[in-house]
Amino acid sequence: MPAAADSGFSKMRVSKVAPLSQDGEDDIFRCCYVVLDEPGGDRHLVIQVGSVEGSAMVANLAGQEWARPMTYQFMAALVRGLGGQVRVVRLDRVVDGAYAATVEVEGLGGTARVDARASDALNLAVLVHAPVFVAPEMLDDCARRLEGDSPEAVMARRALTADPVTFRRMPG
Numbered sequence: 001m002p003a004a005a006d007s008g009f010s011k012m013r014v015s016k017v018a019p020l021s022q023d024g025e026d027d028i029f030r031c032c033y034v035v036l037d038e039p040g041g042d043r044h045l046v047i048q049v050g051s052v053e054g055s056a057m058v059a060n061l062a063g064q065e066w067a068r069p070m071t072y073q074f075m076a077a078l079v080r081g082l083g084g085q086v087r088v089v090r091l092d093r094v095v096d097g098a099y100a101a102t103v104e105v106e107g108l109g110g111t112a113r114v115d116a117r118a119s120d121a122l123n124l125a126v127l128v129h130a131p132v133f134v135a136p137e138m139l140d141d142c143a144r145r146l147e148g149d150s151p152e153a154v155m156a157r158r159a160l161t162a163d164p165v166t167f168r169r170m171p172g
Helices: 051-062 071-081 118-128 136-146 151-161
Strands: 010-020 031-037 044-049 085-095 098-107 110-117 132-134
Touching: 010 051, 010 118, 010 151, 031 051, 031 118, 031 151, 044 051, 044 118, 044 136, 044 151, 051 071, 051 118, 071 085, 071 118, 085 118, 085 136, 098 118, 110 118, 132 136, 136 151
Parallel strands: 085 132
Antiparallel strands: 010 031, 010 132, 031 044, 085 098, 098 110
């Protein structure tokens, strides 16, 4: 498989997580939007994720350490424990309307590409500082999703301008 940069993929970085709710919704029903930005560029990818995945990403971005490993810390430790390393995360396709990813892992047995939900792959990438690349088709899909006046488009556009959620570190 060609390198991500050779196949038209754009390097992106997770810039923020924005928890948003529809007007009149209780906070418990909030969803989170992960915003990826193109370093040195003006393109964005907005991904709606569950509140659990979004909360985990906020903690991971803040470098929160827990007394016991949480799911994504466990995943990263498992890869390391097996002698592997996450090389790259590619957000590379849309499956049933949801963004999907491929995580490339290098280990003792060679290189493997593992299918993942975008939210899981991004949480792992944040933890292990793996580069994130996005397929041009996904950037085009996101641009289309941001158009119009549908509730989904309005919420996704709000995510671009919303303040990121912050995380107060838990005492160790």
